[in-house]
Amino acid sequence: MAEKGEVPYKTYLEENELPSAWYNIRADMKKKPEPLLDPATFKPVTAEALEHVFCKELVRQELDDTTRFIPIPEEVQKFYRMFRPSPLVRAYFLEKALDTPAKIYYKFEGNNTSGSHKLNSAVAQAYYAKQQGLRGVTTETGAGQWGTALSMACAFYGLDCNVFMVKCSYEQKPFRREVMRTYGASVTPSPSMETEAGRRINAAHPGTTGSLGCAISEAVEAALSRDGYRYVLGSVLAQVLLHQSIIGLEAKTAFDKISEKPDVVIGCAGGGSNLGGLIAPFMGEKLRGESDCRFIAVEPASCPSLTRGRYAYDFCDTGKVCPLQKMYTLGHDFIPSASHAGGLRYHGMSAILSELYDQKMMEAVAVEQTDVFAAAENFARIEGILPAPESSHAIKAAIDEALLCKAQGRRETILFGLTGTGYFDMTAYAKYNDAQMSDTVPTDADLEASFASLPEVR
């Protein structure tokens, strides 16, 4: 046990301590992210235009960069009670195994059936869709966490849910697909023959196993072509980071309860939903000059948008149907090598995080997947949780930081985000266990080629 007077292994908030509002970090940013641009005109997109694709209230949240706190609807708070609070865990066993003077904490978001933090935004988005009187929503999913989370939320609110799942995932992860079906969602392998976009891709690339960019285009088209449907997205957007701020808000309250505060906050970064949510209130303090906390985004070396990308306007999807945003990007034509962290294989990065990174408020590192799986297996054996490949990027960086503390004799307090579990990723673990996993990193020439797809804006 924790020694007398020490913090417990796990800190849970009481229900009356749970956040009743999300934190909108843009309100504390002096220099805010650049506006979204209409994909046809390259002019700032209007609310009216966005409302054809997205739910009305979500558009309002997307465009609101001044309101600091946005109330969480009571119905959403109730749903959160089903799987929240998530614990703030003191990693005593890991500290001991590393023999580090650092104190390591992680906020664990994997204790729900979707297996990740994705449910935090899925329930909000489904709730607003229901409030708007919609019949259903469409979305895409790669690794499957987001599709699963959205299926759960839609089942709860009685909404139809159509998920376009990247075909290679659809085939490799039949169990993910089955969870979504159990929650009543229809799951379509993408590219499909159900949409114009899908038929076009299938004709141009017979036998293709799809991509996230194509699945987005199909999901948007499906939403636009059906009465009473809208499209929803699980990362990248400001609204998603807003909902995910629940992670950071809970973590901060828990730290206050145990009279601690992190010196460094570490999270994996694909589109940025988990990292943006985890760091939000801590970054807010830094933006207001109240703290000098460090922040580290961890990305796969195979898809290094922050560490090797360019800060530029780019399309959010390959099909160029979604708005453009100014972000760190590898170019919307960039195809990351096959890696097992499907949730991190995105060419761009949240506009909010991109801007913070550009302002040097945040650092970034890129790590290779065999190192990530070594850290994951180590962590599983020491801390008793089998982590998702995505989450394991943060584990790897947190361990590196703790070992650096050891080498330098510093007693830092480290917080990292453990976004989810790897129970549906055992094919990846098998590859690692059989020593058949390799690393592929894009060459400079690869990146130059994909940067060529960046649009000329203004």
Add this chain to the structure above:
Amino acid sequence: MAEKGEVPYKTYLEENELPSAWYNIRADMKKKPEPLLDPATFKPVTAEALEHVFCKELVRQELDDTTRFIPIPEEVQKFYRMFRPSPLVRAYFLEKALDTPAKIYYKFEGNNTSGSHKLNSAVAQAYYAKQQGLRGVTTETGAGQWGTALSMACAFYGLDCNVFMVKCSYEQKPFRREVMRTYGASVTPSPSMETEAGRRINAAHPGTTGSLGCAISEAVEAALSRDGYRYVLGSVLAQVLLHQSIIGLEAKTAFDKISEKPDVVIGCAGGGSNLGGLIAPFMGEKLRGESDCRFIAVEPASCPSLTRGRYAYDFCDTGKVCPLQKMYTLGHDFIPSASHAGGLRYHGMSAILSELYDQKMMEAVAVEQTDVFAAAENFARIEGILPAPESSHAIKAAIDEALLCKAQGRRETILFGLTGTGYFDMTAYAKYNDAQMSDTVPTDADLEASFASLPEVR
């Protein structure tokens, strides 16, 4: 949210409220379970004989039917901190969906990587093996929960772990196997060619996909034939129910905190580990005349040891290498039809629960698997947790009880055990989703035939 003054959705204990001793229900039983018998002599087995197979301290616990509380070693308490306390959940959403006046609670044991309550005993058994200076342990696993839990515990304590996995599960559940490998266990499909027992079965039944009974025999033989190894078992035995009492003890403390007490406690029953642990302290009160709480064991109609079995001495395994115990049994030759609740496919029942059932301290019901999966899917959509097929037997019975309360206008407080999650059972859910699941119940003639395998004792 819960209305002001009402109990929260989830009640967690503080670390200083966690149990520091297991509760040994036999101490409160006036008529105790009959002694184990040696399989060769049919005489009460001695500690010395058992210590060839089992760890010394576990033998002591197995034979101790008078000590009411047995301290949980500090090291085991520390491990418990990694995944405990488990929440006591108020099922507000389920109550509302059923429109029942009953209050429904469940104790959720699935929030750990083994996916079930099995880890509660696995860590204790691995700890005692390590304390004894052993090199490793052997065991069998059917559905895979126990094997996974033991792998995790052995990885933590640095013990070798050899799991004999029923061959059909080994082939159907490659991901379960991979989790065990990730935790460093070796997993052998049973029947194997590594043991005399396995070779014998393979010769007699070429191409057999194995059975739990055979896997037990192989695991026992493997333990006996290797230096520094013992055999461990995940259910049925009194020591396992002792460790699992942590579930009930936590639940009782949580109920005390919210000033509630259950009128009825419901759990699924295969070998009895979860049910015996969940009900322990509540049954203790009943045995001492302090409560008139009801208890319901829920078993599959395909393997109805309590509702259709005989209370008699029988072998615990098909290979007749383990001691005999007096229990409700279908006969050790009984082969349950293929069902998707692998954890409930056992011919007998814990001697403690059998005795309590015989004393009419407990009721039992049998339910069919298609009804169970209907309840499971309903529960998943309403309460946001995808349950294991085993656990779903308890869900089905709890829903039936709540609906009976509604019909009769009674405001009962129901507690059921939600033992685990179904993330590795999606093949079963797929069958249900595709309407390809059926029910098979043994005929009276089937049972008469298997009762013929009961040994004549005395």
